[in-house]
Amino acid sequence: MDLDDVVVRLCAEGMQAEAAGRSEDAHALFRQAWDAATDDYGACVAAHYLARHQTAPEDVLRWNQECLERADRVGDERVRGFYPSLHLNLARAHEELGDGDRAQEHYRQAAGRLEDAPAGPYRDGMRFTIAAALRTNGGGSTALTELLGKLCERKDFRALGVLLPPYLGDLGTADDRTALLTAVQMVRLGQSLPEEDAVLLTRAMGELTQAGRPAPA
The missing domain is CATH 1.25.40.10 (Tetratricopeptide repeat domain)
Known part of the structure; x- marks a missing residue:
């Protein structure tokens, strides 16, 4: 200026x-x-x-x-x-x-x-x-949000380090969904999770894959 x-x-x-x-x-x-x-x-x-x-x-x-x-x-x-x-x-x-x-x-x-x-x-x-x-107003994957809560309780910093950056920056665009899916897949393939968490991870993948949220106008 x-x-x-x-x-x-x-x-x-x-x-x-x-x-x-x-x-x-x-x-x-x-x-x-x-x-x-x-x-x-x-x-x-x-x-x-x-x-x-x-x-x-x-x-x-x-x-x-x-x-x-x-x-x-x-x-x-x-x-x-x-x-x-x-x-x-x-x-x-x-x-x-x-x-x-x-x-x-x-x-x-x-x-x-x-x-x-x-x-x-x-x-x-x-x-x-x-x-x-x-x-807050209904965007994103509920399963992923629940999973992140459990990971925080367990202090699983490795999984959180992969999932939180794309989760916190998710604006609902196709690129953001791809980044989230990639992170979820990395956690799924990269470490062993308790059965309950593995179920949530699978649900999260399904929700993100099927997400029909339009990109912001």
Whole structure:
């Protein structure tokens, strides 16, 4: 971002105030950035930071929605990387307001735009958050979830080390299902499991093979 741009500069100062624990100063700087915005890009950036400083869920939703609308108006590479976190923030806001259906819609959209975010820990963190939300609402293999619980109780770190990475990052795409199936097969072939766990593993393979979850839109 261009620090010569007044909106970007004010938001950067707001982030510094935020990091120093000066929440009121940060909010004031983000509000100044909003007032100083002269185009949709500047308004999009300012709205993002203002959304973070709202206390009422309705206001969080309103500012995140404003940010999304402004990003849509910009419609170029400058905002492409904003969309995964934008939809994630909207999902959380709808969740906070008790609208689970709208929340899931935005979680799916966040999943579909995840590759637009720069690779690295931040994108990985978003992936895990989105995947957890999708699992909570009925995604994935119930047998695999049950098996992982048993492996945790038994502290079977070897099997967990194979299964957890693809499980925690599963967004329901065909590639994610393939990664999960591969991990399950590796555990099945690579170590001896108690009979009850072996049954769960077989069930998990069947559920993953038959899974008809569509890829995120």
